[in-house]
Amino acid sequence: MNQQIVISGVGGQGVLFITGLLAKACMAKGSHVLTSETHGMAQRGGTVISHLKIGDYASPLIRPGNADLLIVLKSENLAQHRDFLNPRGKAVVNAQTTFEKSASTAITLDADKMAEDENNPGSVNLYMLGGALAVTQVCSLYDVKEQIKNRLQGKPEALLTGALNALDKGYNQII
Amino acid sequence: MTQTDSKQLMLGNQALARGLVENGCRMATAYPGTPSSEILTSVAAWKKQEALDDMHVQWGINEKVSFEIAYAGSIAGLRCAVAMKQVGLNVASDPFMSAAYLGVKGGFLIISADDPGPHSSQTEQDSRLYAMSAKVPVLDPDSPEQARKMAKLGFELSEAFEIPVMIRPTTRVCHARQDVSLLPITAREKSAEFEKNPGRWAATPKFRYILHNQLEEKLKKIAAWEDTAPVCLNPSVQSDKAVVVAGVSAAHARDIIKELDLWDTVRLYQVFQPFPLHTAFVEQILSDHSDILVLEETTGVIEMQLARRDRVQGKKSGAVPETGELLPEIMEGIIAGFLSVEPKSAIMESKPGRRPTLCAGCPHRASFFAIKRAAPKGIYTSDIGCYTLGMNLGAVDTVLCMGAAISQAAGFAHAYTDDKRPPIVATMGDSTFFHSGVPALIDAVVQKAPFLLVILDNRTTAMTGNQPTPATGRGIMGEETVSVDIEKLVTGCGIDYCITADPMDYPNFLDHMKAAVAHARENGPAVLISRSPCVLSLSKETRKAQFQKVVVNDNCDGCGYCVSHFECPALVMDENAELVHIDTTLCTGCGVCVNVCPKKSIEIKISEV
Ligand code: SF4
Ligand code: SF4
Numbered sequence: 001m002n003q004q005i006v007i008s009g010v011g012g013q014g015v016l017f018i019t020g021l022l023a024k025a026c027m028a029k030g031s032h033v034l035t036s037e038t039h040g041m042a043q044r045g046g047t048v049i050s051h052l053k054i055g056d057y058a059s060p061l062i063r064p065g066n067a068d069l070l071i072v073l074k075s076e077n078l079a080q081h082r083d084f085l086n087p088r089g090k091a092v093v094n095a096q097t098t099f100e101k102s103a104s105t106a107i108t109l110d111a112d113k114m115a116e117d118e119n120n121p122g123s124v125n126l127y128m129l130g131g132a133l134a135v136t137q138v139c140s141l142y143d144v145k146e147q148i149k150n151r152l153q154g155k156p157e158a159l160l161t162g163a164l165n166a167l168d169k170g171y172n173q174i175i
Numbered sequence: 176m177t178q179t180d181s182k183q184l185m186l187g188n189q190a191l192a193r194g195l196v197e198n199g200c201r202m203a204t205a206y207p208g209t210p211s212s213e214i215l216t217s218v219a220a221w222k223k224q225e226a227l228d229d230m231h232v233q234w235g236i237n238e239k240v241s242f243e244i245a246y247a248g249s250i251a252g253l254r255c256a257v258a259m260k261q262v263g264l265n266v267a268s269d270p271f272m273s274a275a276y277l278g279v280k281g282g283f284l285i286i287s288a289d290d291p292g293p294h295s296s297q298t299e300q301d302s303r304l305y306a307m308s309a310k311v312p313v314l315d316p317d318s319p320e321q322a323r324k325m326a327k328l329g330f331e332l333s334e335a336f337e338i339p340v341m342i343r344p345t346t347r348v349c350h351a352r353q354d355v356s357l358l359p360i361t362a363r364e365k366s367a368e369f370e371k372n373p374g375r376w377a378a379t380p381k382f383r384y385i386l387h388n389q390l391e392e393k394l395k396k397i398a399a400w401e402d403t404a405p406v407c408l409n410p411s412v413q414s415d416k417a418v419v420v421a422g423v424s425a426a427h428a429r430d431i432i433k434e435l436d437l438w439d440t441v442r443l444y445q446v447f448q449p450f451p452l453h454t455a456f457v458e459q460i461l462s463d464h465s466d467i468l469v470l471e472e473t474t475g476v477i478e479m480q481l482a483r484r485d486r487v488q489g490k491k492s493g494a495v496p497e498t499g500e501l502l503p504e505i506m507e508g509i510i511a512g513f514l515s516v517e518p519k520s521a522i523m524e525s526k527p528g529r530r531p532t533l534c535a536g537c538p539h540r541a542s543f544f545a546i547k548r549a550a551p552k553g554i555y556t557s558d559i560g561c562y563t564l565g566m567n568l569g570a571v572d573t574v575l576c577m578g579a580a581i582s583q584a585a586g587f588a589h590a591y592t593d594d595k596r597p598p599i600v601a602t603m604g605d606s607t608f609f610h611s612g613v614p615a616l617i618d619a620v621v622q623k624a625p626f627l628l629v630i631l632d633n634r635t636t637a638m639t640g641n642q643p644t645p646a647t648g649r650g651i652m653g654e655e656t657v658s659v660d661i662e663k664l665v666t667g668c669g670i671d672y673c674i675t676a677d678p679m680d681y682p683n684f685l686d687h688m689k690a691a692v693a694h695a696r697e698n699g700p701a702v703l704i705s706r707s708p709c710v711l712s713l714s715k716e717t718r719k720a721q722f723q724k725v726v727v728n729d730n731c732d733g734c735g736y737c738v739s740h741f742e743c744p745a746l747v748m749d750e751n752a753e754l755v756h757i758d759t760t761l762c763t764g765c766g767v768c769v770n771v772c773p774k775k776s777i778e779i780k781i782s783e784v
Contacts, residue, residue, distance in 0.1 A: 010529050012761075020352070024184055027354050033184065034318075035352040040209035040295030041638065044561060045744050047528025058318070058429040060351035063504040064523035080526045121760040 001031075002055030003138045004062045008081045009073030011043040014125035018071075019050040021129065021151070025143040026054045036060035047077060054138050071132045073125060078106065092132045092174070094124065107135065109173055115166070123166035130170025141171050185355040187348040190319035191286065192217035193355070194326025195256050199363030201281070202231045202248035204241035206610065207639035208260030209295040210349035211288035215258055216640070219651045225360055234642055234651055237577070237610040238263035242270045242285070246339075249283035250376060251367040254330055258286040261302050266577065266611070268305065271339070275309040276386040277375060278337040278393075281365075282330030285311075289345045291472045291500040297559070297576060299498065301474040306341045307450050310390050312397050313341040315422040315449050315471075319353040325447070328402060335400070336393045345472055347423040347500075394451050403448035405456045414441045417464040418510065421446040421477060424470045427503035431510055434519065441514055446471075452480040461486070468494065468513045472501050488513065533564050535745040536763030538707035539631050541678035542602070543570035544741060544771065546629065549688040550598035556583040558612075560604040561638045561709075562631050567742050571602070578603075578611030585615070585624035585700075598692050599626035605661060606636040606644040613668060616700070620669035623699035627691050630702060632661060632675075633709040641712050665702045672701035679707050681770045710763055722764035723779050727755055730776035741771045 005022065009015040016037055023033045031054050038048040051062045067084040075095035082091060085105060094111040111127035114120075126148075133141050145164055152160045185193065192214050195203060205215035219232045231248070235241025238259040248255040259267060264287045271285065287302035306313035314329055316322035322344050333340040378386055397403075405419075408429065418441055420428040425445045432438055444460065446452065449471065460467060461483055468488045469478040474497070475490035488494035495501065495509055504520045511518035533540050543565040546555065557563060557571040558580040565571040573583055584601035591597070603612050608630050616628065636642040643649050648658030665673045672694050676687040687703060695701040710718075733753035737746050745762035746755055755777075769777045 011531060012534075020184065023352060027182065027184055033352070033354055036347055037186075037350045037352065038294070039212075039350050041531050041561075041564075042294070044531040044534060044564060044638075045529065046531030058426040059431075059503050060318070060347055060353075060423070060426065061503050063502075063507065063520040065520050074529070077528065080528050083521070083523045116760075 001138070002057070003053070003069070003136070004067045005052040005054070005069045005071065005136070005138070006062055006067045006081060006084045007050045007052065007071045007073070008077040009048055009125070010077075011045045011048050013048075013073045014122070015048050015050050015073060018125045018129045019052055021144055021147045022139070023052055024147045024150075025139040028143060028146070029139060031055060032057070034060045047080065049081065069132060069136050071128055073111075073128055090135050092128065092135055094128050107131070107174060109170060111170065114169055114173070118165070118169070120162050120166055123162060126163055126166035127170035130167040130172075131174045133167075134171050134174035141167065182354045182356050184352050185319050186213055186217075187316075187319040187322050187344060187351050187353075188213035189217040190323040190353070190355050191316075191326060191342070191344065192221065193357065194323035195284070196221045196225065196227065197323075197358050197360050198327045198330050199254050199361050200256050200326075200330075201229065201253040201363065201365070202245050202255040203258070204233055204235045204245045204256075205258040206235050206238045206241050206263055207636055207642045208263050208288075209639055210290055210346040211258050211260045211263075211286065212639040212642070213349070214286060214288075215651065216642075223652065227360070232651055236645060238267040239270060242267040246270060246274055246279075246283060248367070249279045249281045250277075251280070251369040252365060253281040253367055254283075254363065255281060256284040256286060256326075259288070260296065261287055261289045261300050262297055262576065263287070264302055264305055271305065271311075272309045274339050275311045276383055276390055277378065278386075279333055279339055280337065282333035283339045284326065284329045284333065285339055285341045287341055287343055288349050289343060289473060291345055294346055297574075299473050301472070301476060302341065302343045303449050303476045304474055306343070307476065310394055311339050311341055312394070312403070312448055313343050313450050314403065314447055316342065316344050316348050317421075317423055317425040317445070318348060319351055320355050322348055323355060328447075332397070332400065332403060336397055338390075338393055338397070343422070345423055395454075397448075398451040398454045404453050405444050405446040408443045408445055409438055412439055412442050415464060416466045416468070416514065417442045417444060417460060418513070419444045419446060419460070419467060419469045419477060421449050421471045424472055424501055424506065427501075427506050428470060428510065431503060431507045435507070435511060435516055437510070437514055437516065446477055449476045450480070452477060457481060466513075468509070470495060470501060470506055470509070530567065531564060532567055532742055532744055533561060534710050535743050535761040536710045536765040537561070538633060538678045538705065538709070539565060540568070540741065540743060541681055541684065541707075541765075541767045542629060542631055542705040543568045544767075545678065545681065545685045545688040546570050546600050546602070548685060550600050550627070550692045553598040553600050553692075554584075554587050556580040556587065556599070556601045558603045558607045559638075560607055560631075560636075562602055562604055565602065568740065577607055578615055580607075581612050581615035581619060581628055584626040584628065585619045585622060588624040588626050589622070596625070598696055600692065601626060601628045602631055603628065604637075605630060605632040605634065605646055606642075608661070609645050609659070613664065616665070616668045616670065616702075619700045625696055625699050627695040628700065628702045630661060630665070630704045632704050632706045633712070634706075635709050635712050637709040637711065641709065661704060665704070670700060670702050672698065673704065674702075675704040675706055677707050678705045679765055679767060681767050718763060723766040724764060725757055725762060725766060725768060725777060726780045727757060728776050728778055730774045731755055731772070732774070734774070736773055737768060737771045737777065741768060743768055
């Protein structure tokens with residue numbers, strides 16, 4: 001299945017981290033993956049964007065109008081990046097439910113609040129990834145959990161529990 | 176399990192590094208710079224993982240020094256590589272030009288990563304033009320996987336013709352990730368052996384002329400070397416028109432041409448070695464095709480070598496933009512136009528995003544705030560690094576290139592001869608000071624230029640991912656090295672007023688700043704070393720120990736002074752309440768902002784324990 005996913009946020013939110021998790025989860029299922037990432041000055045709190053292409057592609061970049069899924073970690077980025085979506089594409093946006101509904105494609109998830117309520121402020125990206133996994137079929141919640149376990153091997157147990165919990169909560173919110 | 180076991184998700188820079196290691200590279204050097212920085216870090220990681228004890232890996236103090244170290248290894252017979260970003264090649268251009276004449280023994284690769292866009296650079300320069308100018312062959316990878324393969328190809332080419340070879344990846348190759356299979360590492364049982372030959376390695380101008388002739392001969396042969404020749408990707412197609420691509424544009428073009436259903440309509444050629452372009456290819460393509468479209472980044476290097484301007488469309492003909500990144504949506508429009516079909520994707524109107532800013536708790540913010548207080552209406556020259564972002568605070572007026580903050584400050588000081596000379600304050604990071612600040616400072620001392628240099632000493636090369644500096648005292652493998660004392664270096668340059676202070680101890684720091692500014696105006700160059708570590712380099716424990724809980728009290732009337740003049744991302748203006756609040760997820764508890772609010776409405780909360 002060829003799939004194109006854009007992940008957008010600001011430097012420090014962990015856009016690269018969840019791009020890597022998704023990419024590895026898809027790779028583990030035998031798919032080819034290609035990503036393009038933002039490094040350098042923009043990582044200091046500026047707008048960052050990752051492109052993730054799963055399947056038979058040569059180019060690492062997604063052209064406007066071609067993305068199947070857009071994951072937006074900072075709601076203000078939706079205006080900037082929504083044109084990446086194809087007409088059937090879906091956006092999962094970190095925002096309160098009162099967030100503008102003009103785009104019927106936008107599904108909201110208040111990850112900032114969830115993270116704050118659960119005192120898990122560094123995991124906004126994982127709540128969002130969980131939510132996105134409820135929308136996409138590129139890989140399953142389980143596949144991503146396996147990757148998180150790999151990544152956090154040898155790290156304190158609490159870190160892993162927190163990460164898996166964030167993923168679950170995000171997923172359950174949308175499903 | 177499956178084939179995925181041997182595959183790794185690799186950044187282009189990692190893949191390139193893997194290529195170096197797989198092919199017996201024995202010395203690798205670099206100076207960090209986006210988008211090239213992860214190349215050397217990855218080489219070091221594999222050296223460690225594969226226990227490659229006889230491999231020398233190091234950060235050089237700048238690109239010129241890095242180049243010369245690796246080049247010496249090559250003329251001693253070892254495979255060597257040096258990596259840098261494109262503007263780094265400007266710094267290394269002197270040895271680069273000369274090494275082309277002298278040639279090499281062990282394979283020698285210069286990796287110069289370009290940044291069309293530019294995303295994180297001062298210029299969009301095309302390193303391939305440098306290769307042309309130096310008369311050195313250049314390879315242009317389209318993906319992480321190909322970058323890895325080109326390391327092997329490059330070494331072979333370099334050794335076959337005893338010539339340095341450039342590999343020129345771009346941001347979209349360096350910072351793409353792809354599933355790449357690992358190949359085993361080929362051990363090369365070779366030890367260094369420098370054969371003396373002063374006629375070559377120290378050639379005088381008379382011999383340089385002979386070497387130049389030899390270089391031209393080599394280039395002719397390289398333009399016929401089979402292994403790097405362009406290929407037609409769809410050879411069964413016969414067409415009048417042809418599209419020629421290289422680098423990441425080749426990757427984009429493959430997808431675009433397939434999606435537009437043109438794969439069986441137009442011949443697509445990929446060039447791997449843009450310079451020297453293969454002679455036979457030039458002849459063949461001009462004889463087989465009436466119209467040729469060339470898509471490449473950033474300058475029309477291939478286009479330039481296709482002599483028939485009337486039949487070639489590209490940057491020079493106006494068909495392809497000469498500036499900016501050649502994004503796939505732009506390419507799609509150009510290809511569709513060339514073949515008279517409709518493009519499918521639209522061009523996205525570029526909307527402004529969020530601008531980058533210094534991290535919450537960054538010591539540079541405190542330094543800049545003090546500079547503006549101590550030298551209001553000053554001229555603020557600055558340099559390359561995170562601290563370029565001092566621009567947001569109105570504390571950076573100029574940024575030219577690595578090291579220029581000092582020479583530009585001196586230049587401004589000499590330009591104003593009368594008493595209208597404003598206070599002049601240069602800011603430069605520790606890594607940049609080592610890289611190219613030192614000669615400029617000596618010059619300023621000799622010329623008695625009245626300005627203050629503030630060395631923002633955070634003990635690291637922060638912007639590019641916290642690489643060590645010569646003052647850090649450890650190398651790329653984490654090994655202990657000598658730590659160079661910045662104070663001694665500064666005083667050794669002839670500066671007699673050199674003070675070190677901690678910007679996070681703000682009131683004290685401001686006093687030092689005022690004194691230093693005053694001293695410099697009267698007495699010639701002075702230096703203030705602003706020393707405090709980058710917050711990203713601090714351990715969790717240190718952060719916890721230093722944390723001071725900061726709160727906003729009722730005096731806050733939402734004037735916004737702290738947000739606009741100090742711009743700590745943890746200070747957030749409440750839209751409705753017209754109050755500032757502290758974003759506790761970002762705040763590092765540095766406490767500097769209590770000195771910022773004119774109404775004293777930010778205060779440190781002493782905990783009730
Ligand atoms: S990375 Fe370090 S030096 Fe750069 S802005 Fe952040 S704290 Fe400052
Ligand atoms: S204490 Fe103040 S200046 Fe320091 S990080 Fe927190 S809000 Fe920013």
